[in-house]
Amino acid sequence: MKTTATITLILSLLVSVTFAQNDSVTTQGSDTGDVEVVISPKKGQDSTIVNVAGMKIIVLSNNDKGSDRIIVDGEEVDTEDWEDEDEDKKDDPVSHWAGIRVGVNGFLHNDGLWIPSADQNMELDYGRSVSWDLNLIEKDFKLYKQYIELVTGLGLHFANYTFNSQYTTLRPTVPFSYNTDSTRLFDKNKLKATYLTAPLMIGFSTHKKEEKAFRFAAGGQVSWRMGSRLKQRYSENGDNNTLKYKSDFDLNPFLFHATASIGYGPVNVYANYGLNSLFQNGRTSGELRPFDMGVQLMF
Numbered sequence: 001m002k003t004t005a006t007i008t009l010i011l012s013l014l015v016s017v018t019f020a021q022n023d024s025v026t027t028q029g030s031d032t033g034d035v036e037v038v039i040s041p042k043k044g045q046d047s048t049i050v051n052v053a054g055m056k057i058i059v060l061s062n063n064d065k066g067s068d069r070i071i072v073d074g075e076e077v078d079t080e081d082w083e084d085e086d087e088d089k090k091d092d093p094v095s096h097w098a099g100i101r102v103g104v105n106g107f108l109h110n111d112g113l114w115i116p117s118a119d120q121n122m123e124l125d126y127g128r129s130v131s132w133d134l135n136l137i138e139k140d141f142k143l144y145k146q147y148i149e150l151v152t153g154l155g156l157h158f159a160n161y162t163f164n165s166q167y168t169t170l171r172p173t174v175p176f177s178y179n180t181d182s183t184r185l186f187d188k189n190k191l192k193a194t195y196l197t198a199p200l201m202i203g204f205s206t207h208k209k210e211e212k213a214f215r216f217a218a219g220g221q222v223s224w225r226m227g228s229r230l231k232q233r234y235s236e237n238g239d240n241n242t243l244k245y246k247s248d249f250d251l252n253p254f255l256f257h258a259t260a261s262i263g264y265g266p267v268n269v270y271a272n273y274g275l276n277s278l279f280q281n282g283r284t285s286g287e288l289r290p291f292d293m294g295v296q297l298m299f
Contacts, residue, residue, distance in 0.1 A: 008104060036217045091141060096203040096209050096217040097138060097153045101133035101270060102151045103294015105159050107278050110287035118285035121168040128162040128190070131292045133197070137299075146240055151201040151217055159292070170230050170249055188233035188242075193251060195223035199259060210298070216262045223255040250283045252276060254270040255290060268296035 049058050058071040069076060106124050109115055115123050135155035142149055142201035167180040168189060201219030206212075228251055234245040255278070261270040270293065 086229040094205040098138035098299040101296040105131035105292035107288040123164040141256040151203045157195040193228040221257040
């Protein structure tokens with residue numbers, strides 16, 4: 001395949017040169033206008049001889065090493081730049097962002113991991129607080145070949161905050177409030193929010209080809225809340241009842257995250273940590289900063 005591509009490139013160049021010269025030089029009736037291609041297969045190496053316009057070109061293809069040598073009128077031509085250019089076209093770009101993510105999400109109090117007693121009703125069931133992302137668009141800007149890139153794009157983040165307490169309920173009031181409702185035992189009690197996300201990261205990779213590359217990316221991410229709702233389900237007198245409230249619940253319209261990802265081949269692991277509170281200031285006793293982490297299947 002390499003030999004065919006090399007010969008095609010040579011002939012294309014020669015044809016363009018020949019047409020350019022035909023404006024001032026007439027070759028009609030001359031033997032130099034003939035084109036002859038001779039392929040001589042040998043064990044371990046194929047030789048292709050091209051005679052065109054009085055020029056003799058020999059292409060030696062080493063089947064073991066997969067590299068070509070080109071000799072024009074007795075002088076060898078350096079084809080390293082040609083091969084690099086051809087390989088660049090074949091290499092798929094290494095992805096850092098585009099793909100599908102599945103993970104766990106939650107929030108941390110600004111004073112540490114544990115939620116203060118004043119906000120105990122907001123503790124989460126992390127076994128059911130599952131998030132997922134659909135990162136649809138990625139745009140990379142090369143900083144150093146394909147090894148260091150500036151990465152941006154667009155995606156969707158679907159957050160599910162499932163409360164640990166079966167009595168916690170959020171009130172879609174202004175301002176937002178939450179309390180416990182002991183008259184109902186919720187078997188499903190979650191706050192769902194959808195965000196449009198965009199990253200700005202520096203991406204590093206060890207190889208030009210996706211399937212052979214170790215990669216790492218780190219930077220920031222901004223998220224705009226598109227919608228949110230509370231979904232609750234409980235049983236009463238043998239009947240299953242579902243409640244749905246659409247409200248902003250005083251969630252911050254914009255979230256800012258520090259983000260990082262690392263992976264090999266088609267798989268990444270990632271983590272995002274919020275730099276501002278999930279809820280607007282003053283709605284909880286302290287800042288509840290969102291986070292999410294999980295696994296990504298790359299596009």
